[in-house]
Amino acid sequence: MNATKTLTIIGGIARDSLNRRFFEAIQSLRIDDFQFEVFDVAALPFYNQDLELEPPDTVTQFKDKIRQAEAILVITPEYNRSYPGVLKNAIDWGSRPYGENLWDKKATALMGASIGSIGTFGAQQHLRQVFAYLNAYVMGQPEFYFNASGAFSEGGSFVSPQTREFVQKFFLAFKGHVELLTGASAERKFRALGLDRSSEAPTHQSS
Numbered sequence: 001m002n003a004t005k006t007l008t009i010i011g012g013i014a015r016d017s018l019n020r021r022f023f024e025a026i027q028s029l030r031i032d033d034f035q036f037e038v039f040d041v042a043a044l045p046f047y048n049q050d051l052e053l054e055p056p057d058t059v060t061q062f063k064d065k066i067r068q069a070e071a072i073l074v075i076t077p078e079y080n081r082s083y084p085g086v087l088k089n090a091i092d093w094g095s096r097p098y099g100e101n102l103w104d105k106k107a108t109a110l111m112g113a114s115i116g117s118i119g120t121f122g123a124q125q126h127l128r129q130v131f132a133y134l135n136a137y138v139m140g141q142p143e144f145y146f147n148a149s150g151a152f153s154e155g156g157s158f159v160s161p162q163t164r165e166f167v168q169k170f171f172l173a174f175k176g177h178v179e180l181l182t183g184a185s186a187e188r189k190f191r192a193l194g195l196d197r198s199s200e201a202p203t204h205q206s207s
């Protein structure tokens with residue numbers, strides 16, 4: 001299978017965003033299964049229903065990127081136990097006009113880095129709620145909550161080998177999730193999660 005075209009949305013828009021550094025560290029691992037393309041959501045105007053039918057170019061470009069993407073990766077900071085408004089704005093644009101929700105059935109993964117102890121748990125839970133309504137297919141496991149204080153080397157990679165390993169495991173599982181949804185192979189997802197389908201207990205017995 002070719003590298004999965006993955007629209008990447010980073011909820012931190014500051015020049016030195018921790019989440020942008022997180023993404024750069026992910027990229028330094030050269031995860032061949034994915035072709036990441038970042039869309040800068042700071043370029044989007046505030047959602048306004050008046051603009052829906054004749055949207056500004058940036059909105060049209062964003063929507064085209066969602067349409068073309070085989071998968072969506074959201075990397076979010078946590079702001080006040082939720083995710084940033086700039087991210088909600090982008091999600092809202094992708095969901096409208098009514099009846100043209102572009103998130104529908106998109107294979108989606110969530111990650112996030114913060115300097116707090118729960119590592120964006122609050123932000124990601126809110127995102128899951130919104131994406132469930134929008135019928136995006138968000139990968140359930142593994143989850144990735146990351147307290148990234150001191151996590152990056154000067155060269156921009158991960159300091160900890162365990163983090164590197166977990167990132168790789170995360171994307172192996174995401175690849176399996178994408179394949180499951182595209183019907184390519186369910187087996188790979190189970191293997192990525194360390195599950196052997198043949199050893200699962202039967203859920204029923206035939207007589």
Ligand SMILES: Cc1cc2nc3c(=O)[nH]c(=O)nc-3n(C[C@H](O)[C@H](O)[C@H](O)COP(=O)(O)O)c2cc1C
Nearest residue numbers: 012013017018019020077078079080081114115116
């Ligand atoms: C408005 C605001 C609210 C924040 N709230 C939280 C929070 O609820 N939990 C947390 O772990 N960190 C919180 N932080 C600290 C962020 O983790 C830290 O600023 C981080 O660098 C944000 O990621 P970014 O640089 O990618 O934007 C908050 C920061 C700001 C600016």
